[in-house]
Amino acid sequence: MSDQERWQAAERLALVLTEGGLQRMSARALAVFLFTDAETATMGDIADRLGVSAGSVSGAVKALLSVGLIERLPAPGSRREHYRLRDDAWATLFSTQNTVVNVMLQAAETGIAATASGDLAHARLTRMRDFYEFLLGELPGLLRRWEEKHAPR
Structure with missing residues (x-):
């Protein structure tokens, strides 16, 4: 080429x-x-x-x-x-080192604090927070499996 x-x-x-x-x-x-x-x-x-x-x-x-x-x-x-x-760029993109993921999580937390429980906005922001918490909780295992699969043999 x-x-x-x-x-x-x-x-x-x-x-x-x-x-x-x-x-x-x-x-x-x-x-x-x-x-x-x-x-x-x-x-x-x-x-x-x-x-x-x-x-x-x-x-x-x-x-x-x-x-x-x-x-x-x-x-x-x-x-x-x-x-x-x-x-480790691609793994880092989906890890806690990704500031964008943490910013999204913090934005959801700030929004939850600014809305009343039972409001539609509060429910949406809670779902957003829950998603990012779930994502961050699942990523370590996923990344560990990635590293095991691509470890030098």
Whole structure:
């Protein structure tokens, strides 16, 4: 596969991710992390690869950090932040390290506290909270089975 074909495939993946609900720039930045041969990337590297400004990449990198797909690495001697796709990115996406899941759970708790028991809003928010609590309770076993299945043999 040529370099051009490789990056066309990356852009196609980003399009699919965007159609699935991911913000466009986050999807494109994630595609860079997935398709690059480099160990790490800076915002400038991502911007260069995508042909956009480094500023437009900033929000995408923050979003990918917040859901645990990428991580910031120390880069002694470099004035730029370096990032890489986490080895456990997909498991982290569905773990308690995912700040979005915790934010949703806390939002439900805040809403429950602000509504009266018996209100329709209270019932909806309670169901939301219960779902996220259930999800967080089930994830450790699911992730353990994933790790067992994909552990080095």
